Amino acid sequence: MTAETCENGPLRRFLTVSNKLAALGAIGVSIGFVIVIWVQNNHTRSLLYETELQDSIRMTEVIAAQLYGPLRWRKPSIAQDTYDSMITHRDLHVVAAVTLDRQGNVVTTYQQNSSQPFNFQELRLNAGADLRLDSTWTAELDGKLVVATPVTSHDGRKPAGTFVVAWSLAEIDRAMRAMFLRAAFITIVLFAAFTTLSLAIVHRQLSDPLTQLTQATTRIANGDKTFEIPCTDRRDEVGDMARALVTFRENVALIDRLTAEQQQQTLRLSNALEKEREYNALHREFVSMVSHEFRTPVAIIDGAAQRIERRVGKDTEDQLRERTGKIRSAVVRMIELIDSTLSVSRMEAGTIELEAAECDFAALLREVCQRQQEIAKHHKIDLTIADLPSRILIDAKRMDQVLTNLLSNAVKYAPDAPDIAVKAGTVGRNVVVSVRDRGLGIPEAEMPKLFEKFFRASTSAGIPGTGIGLHLVKHLVELHDGNITVDSTEGKGSTFSVTIPTRYGEADAAASAALSA
Amino acid sequence: MVKILCVEDEAALREDLVEVLEEEGYEVAVASNGSEGLRLLTDFNPDLILSDCLMPVMNGIDMLQAIRSGQPRFATTPVVFLSAHAQKEQVEKGVGLGAQHYLTKPVDYSELVKVLRSLLEARSREARGTPDEDSPAVRPPNERK
CATH class of the missing domain: 3.30.565.10 (Histidine kinase-like ATPase, C-terminal domain)
Incomplete structure (x- = not known):
């Protein structure tokens, strides 16, 4: 009986235990990594936002301080210059800005991208109708950071109005995206590397030896006994299995030998029986033939005796001699037969x-x-x-x-x-x-x-x-x-x-x- | 004269048989095996056949088979077998082929003579048309001689 092997379709070949293990490991690690990165991402994002926020607030206050003069002395053009020098030339990430007087009316506006109309009213409303004494901010306006700060004199006692700026968070977003992409890239590379490494290790340690041992077992089951069983020198479970297989093979070989010997024995017995039967048949024939062979000279002797008896007084001397001669020849024949039969049995006995x-x-x-x-x-x-x-x-x-x-x-x-x-x-x-x-x-x-x-x-x-x-x-x-x-x-x-x-x-x-x- | 064909391979026995039969007044022809016997059959035209069983070339039983399936006039010729040992199957076969009698060797010649006499007498009575209830064995059908 030969061992059966499962059909090896491509899917089955792929879904080996070791591949599953390797995939599991790789996926696990990757998930861990992804979690770590995500957490770190969030953390970084918070930090970046915080930094950006503080910077934006500070910058808004710095610009607001410059705007006190133009606002107090009602010089919008100077405010515009301030915009130019503070914002445009420094290339700040300002989407729009508006200066409001103490009543909340728009004095000057700034717009970075003049093609897009900006809703300054909303900006103004966002800033709050009442003037604050401190800067406030909110990030809820279209993903832009809106900072509103009071425009006051140096000592802060004479408020002149409010300066509201909508800062762009695009840079942060871009930075975040770049960071995310980098992290993703690293994750993928690591995932691939780790998967490959896991696969290689698991294959070497587990899957290949298992396959080899499976093949070895199949070969043994199919009668092949003389090859070297692999992995017998390993000290782990695979080595144990290999050594068990060696013992198994020895047992199989022993059983085969015993079976062969038994078959030979049966054959020998069967042959011996056959020979015995043949011999017995021949012997029976021999006995039958011997009895026949004996009867003939006996019949000759008896016949001669009968004739002698019948012809008493009538036979001539020659006739009588002929008859007695027959008797003697027949006796010779019988003696020969007896001798041969005796010789045969003595020959058998080797004597x-x-x-x-x-x-x-x-x-x-x-x-x-x-x-x-x-x-x-x-x-x-x-x-x-x-x-x-x-x-x-x-x-x-x-x-x-x-x-x-x-x-x-x-x-x-x-x-x-x-x-x-x-x-x-x-x-x-x-x-x-x-x-x-x-x-x-x-x-x-x-x-x-x-x-x-x-x-x-x-x-x-x-x-x-x-x-x-x-x-x-x-x-x-x-x-x-x-x-x-x-x-x-x-x-x-x-x-x-x-x-x-x-x-x-x-x-x-x-x-x-x-x-x- | 009544004719007897005597078929026997052993010379010494053959000679004795010829002597005994001629003493009784029969005309005797001899053959030393079955095929010789067949050869002599037609020319000699015996009234009775006396035959050994075990012979070289052709044995007694085979010869009887050939005789019975040959010319019709020999289909009922009485046959007496002499055998060194009467094996049951041989006897049965012989009887089946219409052998009248079986004698084992060594043959007592006076008994042989008695058997032959009664067989031949029965046969000649039949030939003349008188049925005989003492015939020793199978009654052959009527036949004109």
Whole structure:
């Protein structure tokens, strides 16, 4: 089962935990900053206004003092000059000004921007109908600061009128705006910087390691086990998680190993069971075949006995001899069968041991061929001995078994082909014996299994046989340190060749003697 | 003379059977496997077939199948099987194909002779038109000889 990963749309990729955290941090800081700036702005604004106010009042009083003369002596033109020198030339931020006499009538006016008509009446009213003794001011006239101050003599005892000025607060506003813009700019820059910094830090510390660990976990879940898990050296929670992941992976690997071992075990058991079944089936067939194989010589003996009984007094000597001969051949067959079956079980138990002795191999060959020839009346066994040492060192009884089996096979599996050729000769330090028949042959595909226990070639169908003969033969030959090969064509015949050393066991004895000397 | 075809792969047993049958006065032909038996069938024209079961090239049961599905005159020829072991399914198959009798080896020759006699007598009685209630097995349909 592979791990699932969420779909990664662009929005989802953006809204990671770390991005949210970073944004939160940045926004928080920015809000704080904005608050601080706002508070400071207000404070500065108050200060500026206060300053401007005081300056404006003072300036108004200064100008008012100059206007006493013109007002007292009723010289409006001089008042105008005063305006020019005090206001225009000094470039003061005056929008409009008006001088009033003691009755409140307008004496002279000043207007900075002559294109805009100024409402002097309102200015006058603002100043208040009654004359004050001190300067008063108000900021409520169109955002302009209106200062009204009494025009008096130096000692202040002779009031001559009122001087009212509307000051422009535009400068302050401009200053304020500039300051605000600057602050805003700084805020934005700081916000951006802080966001970036937060993002970078959070990514490095949290989001990237998390992603890496997620990928690592996914890879582990998908079976990848050999890569390096990141972040295991960190000392914080991320490091803890990485180390936990390492342990997790080890556990997964362990489970996988155990599962694999178990599967192997199951496979082994299953194979063993299969082999056991096969073996049992073969064994059953073997038992069935053996019983059949036994019955035939038994039937021959019984039949011969019945005939002897019936023909008592009527049979000639030769006829009688023929019958008893059948009995004896059948007995030989049975003994062979018993021997092979016994040998097979001894072979299984590993208890066959060779007893090597000097043996006249040629004589042994002749004897075996003659015995088999007597049984196989419809075949002709032709023995050719090329050259053999007078004596060789072998287990004669076992080699007898080998040769007998090969010959009886040749007879049995060539029911329509009477020619059987046996050849023997010496090749180097080995003796080679071959048995050739022109019978049913063995299919190419079945050659590898030919010497397996219980195996019978398909061409042997209908011919009784136990399937253990060749298996036994191979075993006995190999006990002699020899080997057996077969050359066969289906339908044409088979040739079995046995090669055994002439001096079984002697080479080993000599070698080990040489070693210990 | 009554003719018996004897099919047996084991030479020693074959020789005994021929002796026993000829002693009883039957004319005997031998084959050593099923296909040889089929080859001899038409020319020899036996009245009864005595056959082993397990043989190379073609076994007894297959031979019987071929005989029964071949020429009609052999559809009812009595057949006696000799077998080293009478496996139930073999027996059933044989009976299904119209085998009259099964004997296991080693065969008691006097019993064999008795079986053959009664089978052949039953057959010849039928050929003459006289029904016989003691016939040992399946009663074949009437047939002119």
